[in-house]
Amino acid sequence: MELQNSRILKDGSSLSIIRANPEDAAEMIDFLNRIGGETDNLTFGGGEFHMTVEKETEFLEGLQKSQNSIMILGRINSQIVSIANLSASNKTRMLHAAELGTSVIKAHWHLGVGTAMMEYLITWAKRSGIIRKIDLSVRTTNHRAIQLYEQLGFQKEGIKTRCMFINGEFCDTVEMGLKIE
Numbered sequence: 001m002e003l004q005n006s007r008i009l010k011d012g013s014s015l016s017i018i019r020a021n022p023e024d025a026a027e028m029i030d031f032l033n034r035i036g037g038e039t040d041n042l043t044f045g046g047g048e049f050h051m052t053v054e055k056e057t058e059f060l061e062g063l064q065k066s067q068n069s070i071m072i073l074g075r076i077n078s079q080i081v082s083i084a085n086l087s088a089s090n091k092t093r094m095l096h097a098a099e100l101g102t103s104v105i106k107a108h109w110h111l112g113v114g115t116a117m118m119e120y121l122i123t124w125a126k127r128s129g130i131i132r133k134i135d136l137s138v139r140t141t142n143h144r145a146i147q148l149y150e151q152l153g154f155q156k157e158g159i160k161t162r163c164m165f166i167n168g169e170f171c172d173t174v175e176m177g178l179k180i181e
Contacts, residue, residue: 007116013076015113017120020063020071020083025056028073031080031105038106040166041142068095068130074104074117081108084117086125086134096132098125114145118152125180132180137163137173146174154178 007015020028029051037046051059063071066088074082084102088095100121104113125131137160138145150156154176162170 009111016075022057022060026053081105100136134178140172
């Protein structure tokens, strides 16, 4: 399934979107540990992504065989600036429902990286012939992300209270979904 894999961003730079491969494991772990310290909008903080290169490689190898899950990398000048994924169950009753996760390095916020990554995943889901629903969770205070998700067609489905505990405070999330017809 061939998708548009490049996008010119608001600052004129070119974002390449590629499927993550097992060889990317170490670089991805470094990226995730770095961005965890840049924002409180992720489920982990800086240095808290505790995955070995071997386990991440194994995970990525499994994704390559999957027809209802995918992980993509956004690169600018060969450097990872974003990671996004759709993760669906292998259970027959749940094959159609994928959870979406995305992260963008702070230096590239507000340039269209998140939009490009989300649009890629939504298009991939539609073409998969399997995914019929995409779900995501976003902190109730992350108004820019909520606005983006709504622009892409996601609808608010509920609030999950005390979902995270950050800096001594509980944080709620908005549960959002997109039906794929």
